[in-house]
Amino acid sequence: MQRSFIAKNPSVLIFLTCLALFTLLVTVLSEGFGIGTISTSFIKTLGKTLCLCLIAVAMDLIWGFAGILSLGHFAFFGLGGYMIGMWLMYERTRLIVVESLSQADIPPTSSEVVDAIGNQIFGVVGSNEFPLIWAFSDSLFLQLVLVVLVPGLLALVFGWLAFRSRVTGVYLSILTQAMTLALALYLFQNDSGLRGNNGLSGLQNLPAVTASQDAVSLWFFWASALALGLGYLLAAWIVSGKFGSVIRGVRDNEARVRFLGYSVETYKLVIFTLTACIAAIAGALYYPQAGIINPAEVAPIASIYLAVWVAIGGRGRLYGAVIGAAFVSLLSTWFTGGQAPDISLGFYTVKWVDWWLVLLGLSFVAVTLFAPKGMGGLVDLWSQHKNPNRHGADLGPDDGALREQEASQ
Amino acid sequence: MSTLLEVSGVSVTFDGFRAINNLSFRIGEAELRAVIGPNGAGKTTFMDIVTGKTKPDEGRVIWGEKSISLLKMNEAKIAQAGIGRKFQKPTVFEDQTVQENLLMALKKPRGWFAVLAYKPSAADLEKVGELAQEIGLLNELKRKSGELSHGQKQWLEIGMLLAQEPRLLLVDEPAAGMTPQEREHTTDLLLEAAKTRAVVVVEHDMEFVRRLNCKVTVLHEGAVLAEGSLDHVTSNQEVIDVYLGR
Numbered sequence: 133m134q135r136s137f138i139a140k141n142p143s144v145l146i147f148l149t150c151l152a153l154f155t156l157l158v159t160v161l162s163e164g165f166g167i168g169t170i171s172t173s174f175i176k177t178l179g180k181t182l183c184l185c186l187i188a189v190a191m192d193l194i195w196g197f198a199g200i201l202s203l204g205h206f207a208f209f210g211l212g213g214y215m216i217g218m219w220l221m222y223e224r225t226r227l228i229v230v231e232s233l234s235q236a237d238i239p240p241t242s243s244e245v246v247d248a249i250g251n252q253i254f255g256v257v258g259s260n261e262f263p264l265i266w267a268f269s270d271s272l273f274l275q276l277v278l279v280v281l282v283p284g285l286l287a288l289v290f291g292w293l294a295f296r297s298r299v300t301g302v303y304l305s306i307l308t309q310a311m312t313l314a315l316a317l318y319l320f321q322n323d324s325g326l327r328g329n330n331g332l333s334g335l336q337n338l339p340a341v342t343a344s345q346d347a348v349s350l351w352f353f354w355a356s357a358l359a360l361g362l363g364y365l366l367a368a369w370i371v372s373g374k375f376g377s378v379i380r381g382v383r384d385n386e387a388r389v390r391f392l393g394y395s396v397e398t399y400k401l402v403i404f405t406l407t408a409c410i411a412a413i414a415g416a417l418y419y420p421q422a423g424i425i426n427p428a429e430v431a432p433i434a435s436i437y438l439a440v441w442v443a444i445g446g447r448g449r450l451y452g453a454v455i456g457a458a459f460v461s462l463l464s465t466w467f468t469g470g471q472a473p474d475i476s477l478g479f480y481t482v483k484w485v486d487w488w489l490v491l492l493g494l495s496f497v498a499v500t501l502f503a504p505k506g507m508g509g510l511v512d513l514w515s516q517h518k519n520p521n522r523h524g525a526d527l528g529p530d531d532g533a534l535r536e537q538e539a540s541q
Numbered sequence: 542m543s544t545l546l547e548v549s550g551v552s553v554t555f556d557g558f559r560a561i562n563n564l565s566f567r568i569g570e571a572e573l574r575a576v577i578g579p580n581g582a583g584k585t586t587f588m589d590i591v592t593g594k595t596k597p598d599e600g601r602v603i604w605g606e607k608s609i610s611l612l613k614m615n616e617a618k619i620a621q622a623g624i625g626r627k628f629q630k631p632t633v634f635e636d637q638t639v640q641e642n643l644l645m646a647l648k649k650p651r652g653w654f655a656v657l658a659y660k661p662s663a664a665d666l667e668k669v670g671e672l673a674q675e676i677g678l679l680n681e682l683k684r685k686s687g688e689l690s691h692g693q694k695q696w697l698e699i700g701m702l703l704a705q706e707p708r709l710l711l712v713d714e715p716a717a718g719m720t721p722q723e724r725e726h727t728t729d730l731l732l733e734a735a736k737t738r739a740v741v742v743v744e745h746d747m748e749f750v751r752r753l754n755c756k757v758t759v760l761h762e763g764a765v766l767a768e769g770s771l772d773h774v775t776s777n778q779e780v781i782d783v784y785l786g787r
Contacts, residue, residue, distance in 0.1 A: 375657045377645045381634045388632045391592060392705065393620035393651045402653045 137369060144368045147451050148361055155357040164346035172346045176421045177465060179353035181458055183418035184441070186360045188457035189367050189450055190407035190414070191438050196447030197371050198403045199383025201301075203435045204308030205411045207315045208283035210430035212412030213419030214319075215282055217332035218266060219275035220420060223339035225252045226270070256330050263325030279416040280409050287408030288401065295397040295404070300386070309432045319427035331426025335419055352421045359417055360454075363410050367450055370406075379403055440496050446508025455507050464488065543606065545570050545739050546624075546709055551590060551600030552763075560586045561597065562763035568709070573735035575750045575771075576743045578760035579784050584743045585629075587760070588711050592626050593619040605708075621651060625707030629714045631694035635687030639678050639697060642686050643669045646701035669704070676700040677726065692723040699730055710740045716749045728752050747771075759784065 138145050158178060161169040170178075187209050194200050229248045233240040240248075251260040268274035294307055322328035338348060370376055381389040382396055390396050419425040438457075445456015466472055467488035475482040484491075499506055548566040552559065561583045568574055578584055589595035591602060593616040602611040604622060611619055620626075633642050644661055647668065661669075673679040676696040681689065686697055695715060702710055715731065716724045731753065734740055744750050750757060750771060757774050759766045761783050767774045774780050 370657070373657065374644060374659045374661075375653070377634070377637060377641050378656060380636060381645060384634055384636060385632055387594075387616075388628070388634070390616040391620050391626045392646055392701070393617050394656075395615075395617040395651065395653075398653055 137372065141368055141372055143451060144365065147364060151357060151361050155354065158353065159350060162350055164350040172349050175349045175353055179349065179356045179421045180418050181461055182356035182360045183414045184461050185454045185457045186363045186414035187411045187438060188441050188453040189363050190410040191442045192447055192450055192453035193367050194403055194407045195442060197376065197383065198379040198400065200400060201305045202308045203305045203439060204312040205438055206434035207312035207430045208287060208408040208411040209415035211283040212279045212415030213425045214326055214332065215275055215279040216416040217335050217419055217425050218269040219272050220335045221253060221332050222249065222269040224334060224337055225249045227339055257322040257328050265325050279412055283412035284405055284409045287405045291401045291404040295400045312430055312435055313432050316427045316430045329426055331424055333424040336423035352417065356417050359413060364450060443496060444499050444506055446506025449508045452506050452508025543570055545605065547603045549601050551597045553586060553590065553595060553597045560763050564764055568739045568741060570739060571735065571737060573740045573753060573755040575753055575755055575757045576741060576760060577750060577757060582760040583763040584760055585713065588626060588713060591711060592616060592624060623708035625702040625705045626711045627698050627702055627713060627715065629717065631698050633686045633694050633697050637686060638683055639673065639686050640669055640682045642697060642701055643672055643704050646704040648706040672700045672704055692719050695719065703734060708738050710734060710738060712740065712742045714744055715742065716746055724749060
């Protein structure tokens, strides 16, 4: 009588199958391992898109299901990227430094090596000392732990303060915007210890890996697909159970949930922190593919885009968020990459690089007004077409029998 | 009869308006009580104070045989201690099925981790089935509760309250907007519930209160005006002046 999780949620299986097929198809068409139809740079774009889909899943969890419109999740995404970027940059610089110092007559001491690395990394901001936050940057394992730990702790502290004071609705959205703006402004400073507005660069080069970018890009593509699959599975499992019931209850009527005896603040804090961790993992996979991270990545506008993707895709359903993020971000790449043909109106030429944001804004307004279910709502149209809801009870013994209303017409 | 809830000398002021003025109230373990009063008499504020939504300026609210003060507890803790509340408007989770609504209300650990790991056992589902039977929604278990009629939503909410297994039930205008048959069913549900627990019903409708056939407390301007059987209070001259005479 207790059906399995997959049987109760067929959309999860469909999604995972589609993702697996897509991954396989891209691999076969890739330059690295396949016939070379898809360029390596486009593989990277696709891999990055999968990471954006993963953070969209997190956004859907917090906004579509728990009803908390967080406009700060790109802060966690960026922090995750910075954490992995620190190790990538340290380790690669160390290898180069050790290589060049080994040419010298006297073997370098370890402190000389560290100084040289510091000089290489921080010379650009006029320093050569390692700041305290780089203390663990020589250990891949510890930096991987920090990928989850730092954004998770930030979310925990921020969420605890905000939810405990019962800040809700638009006030909370503004607060999250302030958080991500404050983080961006802090990181822009040269003495923040993360190279100011230069950010961390050269992240696409994995230390001690001799394989070509053709292969590395595919590794990251696979890792991103795996992370998206696992993240989707986790999110679907969370929302399908009683926890999902409670957070949807919080979205629809917070006070009622409280009077049922659930501590609404705790639930909000848990889902906020969890989605921050998912966002951080997505960021840690995204920036090695992008190759560079700088403070502009955590600017408030990035988190607003995230909300737009989820709204256009259809919030409150996980595949909607994925579709929205993939569709809008790929379309955005197409328009802003100068690939979309300009439209000449005679007196004025519409250049999509400039006009894309206007188009995006208009479609956001249109979706909000006319199709609140977003693109995911199209799936409803299709499934209703298959199983029309004819309103009314069965008259006869068979499913196909006329319904009450139809019979009386 | 031992006292379950004792409210004594409670006052609360909103922007200079004294909504509750030195109110005292007590109810026993298994008792049905109707609270009546004109608009603005403080009925809803009284419930807000007991359930922790509003903190009074002064006074005490004492709960249970251990005499715990409810004033230091938040809404969730008070609900866990055994006070259930039904709102005036039916507030069920419309996006979720009747079964999900009832499962959420079922008396189980409320911590987030326990809830995350929760899988409904056969016994839980059976319990939900029994409750659904009692509130006449057995055939609607898989339907979204937003599709139910107004009366059915009211019952679902009462069912959710019963699933919580509270020791004290606060019910705000349960019969509002119901058909006569639905009212009768609601009366039965409340009378049945009051056999094993304390029930406080806030109601405007005198006919409904008469059918409950219980002790009545009349509130006026945030204080108790009269208390006793319905016939006793309706013959009270003060009550007639402020309420019934209008």
